[in-house]
Amino acid sequence: MLLSDFTVQNVAAGAALLGVTSGVLGAFAVLRGQSLLGDTLSHAALPGICLGFIIAGSRHLPSLLLGALAAGLAATLLMFLLDHYSRLKTDAILGSVLSVFFAVGVVLLTWIQGQAGTAHGGLESFLFGQAAAILRGDLLLIGSITVAALALVSLFLKELKVTVFDPVFAATLGYPVALIQAVMTMLVAVAVVVGLQLVGVVLMAAMIIAPAVGARQWVNRLEHMLLLAAVLGAVAGVSGALVSSAQRGLSTGPVVVLVACGIAFFSILFAPGRGVVWERQNRWRSSRRLRTRQLLTTMLRLSQEHSDSDYATEEGMLNAYMGLGTRRALRRLESDGLIKHVVHMPEEGSHWMLTGAGREAAERVLRELGRQ
Amino acid sequence: MAGGSGRLGKGVEPAVRHEPDLAVHVEDLTVSYHSAPVLWDIDLDVPPGVLAAIVGPNGAGKSTLIKAILGLIRPAAGHVYVLGRRIGSVRNRVGYVPQRSTVDWDFPTTVIDVVMMGLYGQLGWIRRPGREHRRRSLAALAQVGMEDFATRQISQLSGGQQQRVFLARALVQDADLYMLDEPMAGVDATTERIIIDLLRQLVARGKTVLVVHHDLQTVTDYFDWMLILNVRVIAQGPVGEVYTGENLKAAYGGRVALLRDAGTKPAGK
Numbered sequence: 001m002l003l004s005d006f007t008v009q010n011v012a013a014g015a016a017l018l019g020v021t022s023g024v025l026g027a028f029a030v031l032r033g034q035s036l037l038g039d040t041l042s043h044a045a046l047p048g049i050c051l052g053f054i055i056a057g058s059r060h061l062p063s064l065l066l067g068a069l070a071a072g073l074a075a076t077l078l079m080f081l082l083d084h085y086s087r088l089k090t091d092a093i094l095g096s097v098l099s100v101f102f103a104v105g106v107v108l109l110t111w112i113q114g115q116a117g118t119a120h121g122g123l124e125s126f127l128f129g130q131a132a133a134i135l136r137g138d139l140l141l142i143g144s145i146t147v148a149a150l151a152l153v154s155l156f157l158k159e160l161k162v163t164v165f166d167p168v169f170a171a172t173l174g175y176p177v178a179l180i181q182a183v184m185t186m187l188v189a190v191a192v193v194v195g196l197q198l199v200g201v202v203l204m205a206a207m208i209i210a211p212a213v214g215a216r217q218w219v220n221r222l223e224h225m226l227l228l229a230a231v232l233g234a235v236a237g238v239s240g241a242l243v244s245s246a247q248r249g250l251s252t253g254p255v256v257v258l259v260a261c262g263i264a265f266f267s268i269l270f271a272p273g274r275g276v277v278w279e280r281q282n283r284w285r286s287s288r289r290l291r292t293r294q295l296l297t298t299m300l301r302l303s304q305e306h307s308d309s310d311y312a313t314e315e316g317m318l319n320a321y322m323g324l325g326t327r328r329a330l331r332r333l334e335s336d337g338l339i340k341h342v343v344h345m346p347e348e349g350s351h352w353m354l355t356g357a358g359r360e361a362a363e364r365v366l367r368e369l370g371r372q
Numbered sequence: 373m374a375g376g377s378g379r380l381g382k383g384v385e386p387a388v389r390h391e392p393d394l395a396v397h398v399e400d401l402t403v404s405y406h407s408a409p410v411l412w413d414i415d416l417d418v419p420p421g422v423l424a425a426i427v428g429p430n431g432a433g434k435s436t437l438i439k440a441i442l443g444l445i446r447p448a449a450g451h452v453y454v455l456g457r458r459i460g461s462v463r464n465r466v467g468y469v470p471q472r473s474t475v476d477w478d479f480p481t482t483v484i485d486v487v488m489m490g491l492y493g494q495l496g497w498i499r500r501p502g503r504e505h506r507r508r509s510l511a512a513l514a515q516v517g518m519e520d521f522a523t524r525q526i527s528q529l530s531g532g533q534q535q536r537v538f539l540a541r542a543l544v545q546d547a548d549l550y551m552l553d554e555p556m557a558g559v560d561a562t563t564e565r566i567i568i569d570l571l572r573q574l575v576a577r578g579k580t581v582l583v584v585h586h587d588l589q590t591v592t593d594y595f596d597w598m599l600i601l602n603v604r605v606i607a608q609g610p611v612g613e614v615y616t617g618e619n620l621k622a623a624y625g626g627r628v629a630l631l632r633d634a635g636t637k638p639a640g641k
Contacts, residue, residue: 033476
């Protein structure tokens with residue numbers, strides 16, 4: 001059994017933590033319309049990891065993660081300054097900070113790798129993630145970060161909610177909105193730090209976005225969205241990590257991301273109430289209903305105009321009036337017992353007549369329409 | 373009241389009150405954005421208990437004025453006193469109803485949740501709203517005729533319903549001064565009637581209401597006091613005195629000089 005393996009247990013636990021933090025903390029970035037913040041902060045983490053390695057002299061995880069967090073802080077500060085003191089729009093700010101930091105990171109990484117004689121520390125594993133690199137001690141660090149971040153979110157949930165939904169109104173209540181927004185950005189940096197080892201710098205953005213987007217399709221309240229995002233993230237993390245452990249040569253990051261994105265796409269398509277497929281079905285169903293109602297009222301009006309309660313309507317007339325083929329809809333009405341097929345001038349085509357039930361139904365529809 | 377435990381905002385009341393008899397007192401207010409002034413040399417004295425309109429052409433600075441009064445924008449010059457004090461110490465006595473477009477209505481939350489946000493200022497940090505807050509929020513929704521919509525998802529609301537939810541959110545604060553930014557723009561006739569009736573009730577109870585109004589035609593029907601604004605104050609005062617062809621032409625008729633020519637004086641000031 002895969003899970004009885006010690007390494008795999010570590011991986012699964014680390015992946016679960018990753019999924020939970022990126023789901024919950026990423027939700028705020030997504031709701032703020034800053035989904036690519038995860039991309040910027042994760043790419044910005046690379047120079048931080050390298051600097052942490054250089055300063056610590058070895059692959060000492062707390063140093064690396066501290067470096068990543070510090071780089072995230074620097075990137076956040078730079079983004080804030082660019083936002084307030086330049087005319088750049090948000091997407092340009094995110095893009096430029098991402099590129100600059102990542103470029104510095106790659107320069108540092110290749111420099112480290114080029115150092116003859118020193119241990120590389122396998123830092124390139126931070127680019128795409130490596131499941132096997134997680135040690136049990138690492139889990140303690142990552143776990144405590146997760147708990148702290150979730151506690152913060154839970155305590156200040158209403159402050160976060162009002163700041164994301166209506167920051168101007170929050171300011172009129174007296175909240176320090178800029179500070180709260182900075183904290184939300186730093187929380188994304190924390191999520192990035194938690195997930196870096198497993199998913200890597202390049203693809204971390206997807207973990208920030210996908211679970212939250214997926215969760216949003218199924219629920220309608222922020223509290224539920226955060227819970228569901230945590231679950232979906234954990235599921236994606238664990239299944240991705242297990243799959244990449246079971247199979248040689250599979251990088252963990254991409255597999256986890258594929259699962260997470262698969263969940264998100266499935267949700268976007270099939271979630272009831274918001275899903276694309278659901279919406280199309282609903283629209284089709286209501287236009288079908290509209291057609292049958294129109295047929296009933298048309299037949300009733302015709303029989304009224306001809307002052308004949310047993311008036312047999314020729315199908316051709318209905319086709320002309322509706323502007324399309326009515327056979328299918330007529331058959332539906334027939335199977336519902338609202339009309340019946342009658343033989344009347346068969347050489348001219350099918351004729352249909354309202355039954356007693358059909359007459360009542362048609363009158364009801366007309367009454368409803370008259371009321372509108 | 374000075375900030376008790378859990379209240380947001382400044383806790384200490386300044387000893388000196390400035391123009392306590394005015395609901396809003398603005399002096400020399402100037403706000404600039406990049407290189408041009410959006411508001412210039414604004415002197416505004418709003419008496420208490422009026423239902424006041426702020427009108428002016430697009431780009432006149434009406435929303436900016438509201439935000440400057442609320443302390444959301446730092447002015448280049450001038451100062452603002454609300455209810456005789458600086459805005460920081462009276463936040464719990466001022467209710468703000470922003471334009472509907474400022475918010476993403478796809479946010480996952482319900483109508484009652486949004487209304488309860490109006491009470492967050494009184495709750496302070498961390499504390500969650502309880503049953504009493506929920507009851508007051510439902511009462512505010514009832515005032516705008518939306519109590520049946522309490523658990524409705526906000527994305528399912530029409531424009532008029534959204535506006536009424538924002539109004540309820542401000543009402544639940546039970547403020548002394550209400551500031552609304554184009555509340556009747558783009559709403560149906562029923563909603564407009566509900567809003568104006570509600571505003572009249574507030575004024576009858578002694579509140580002051582300031583409304584950035586989009587429709588010049590209805591100013592004389594709805595309001596008793598007005599400010600005509602186009603970057604600078606064109607005129608302010610009771611509607612009967614200020615709503616004149618001369619003043620409206622000065623505001624809406626093209627470029628507005630920041631410093632008026634010697635010898636001419638806008639009427640009503």
